[in-house]
Amino acid sequence: MHLAYPAVLSALLFCTGLYGVLARRNAILVLMSVELMLNAVNLNLVAFDVWLSRAAADTLHSGQALTLFTIAIAAAEIGIGLAIVLAVYRNRGTSDIDRLRDAAEGPDDAPETDRAAKKAEATA
Amino acid sequence: MSPATAPHGFLSPTGVEIAFVLVGLVTFGAALVTVTTRQLVHAALWLVMALGGLAVEYLLLTAEFIAWVQVLIYVGSVVVLLLFGLMLTRAPIGRSPDADSGNRWAALVVAVAAAAALVWVVVDAFRATWIDLDGTAAGSAKVTGASLFQHWVLPFEALSVLLLAALVGAIALSRKAKADRAAADIPGARSDRPTEGAR
Incomplete structure (x- = not known):
């Protein structure tokens, strides 16, 4: 098989995930796009490992081992990410990334500092 | 192509x-x-x-x-x-x-x-x-298992520690919000003050 087929498919999937991460508003949809990007990397790793499998004594099948590690880390990442999204939803009532602007700097900076000052005052 | x-x-x-x-x-x-x-x-x-x-x-x-x-x-x-x-x-x-x-x-x-x-x-x-x-x-499965447990044992074990840390972290994240809300409910009026001031 031509190596360009899996490599091109992987590049296209990665860019699809990139578009999703940049364009989506819901945090869970952003997490789905991150999963797409991770899968694109996995496909690349598997394809190159199969390409180099004749030299497996030198490469130690590192592509497939790294793919398994990536899958496990992606599972951990989705668990932590969903826990964070649920905590944010519970506290703020929304999971839209556009509305979580507490750390943003911009024209509406003054009320944020005002609120932070009042909160610090209330807790002090 | x-x-x-x-x-x-x-x-x-x-x-x-x-x-x-x-x-x-x-x-x-x-x-x-x-x-x-x-x-x-x-x-x-x-x-x-x-x-x-x-x-x-x-x-x-x-x-x-x-x-x-x-x-x-x-x-x-x-x-x-x-x-x-x-x-x-x-x-x-x-x-x-x-x-x-x-x-x-x-x-x-x-x-x-x-x-x-x-x-x-x-x-x-x-x-x-x-x-x-x-x-x-x-x-x-034979090839993958052999390479994984011959050459990649240490990362494999480190990965299990990472999975355990992620598990504990997810539980802590889910529990902490509940504990915060419980702590906020008990004093009642005091925790409501900053949000009213922001309004």
């Missing part, structure tokens, strides 16, 4: 290549629908199709152990977790008009530029490279 300089024929693709391209088109289409549909639950279900298509691609690349791990972990658990997340955040059933943020055109420009650059570089780099799929499978 690129002129063949190897003894393989470019215009006479093998059956594996045809199957790979067809499944790849289905996978890419499902991924595109996943990032563009306005129905949140449909996005998760199209993601199942994309991840399943990738599992078939792994099978075509003779990496069968990875393919079944993909089915087990991604299709089996990650998508179920995502669906639970959609339900617990009360995602609207049906079309939600604000699924995309305002910077989608900038995102489209960035993604298309990145895709063009990556595809051009990859095709240019690997135009005369061929994967030899004949012979023994490169990723059967």
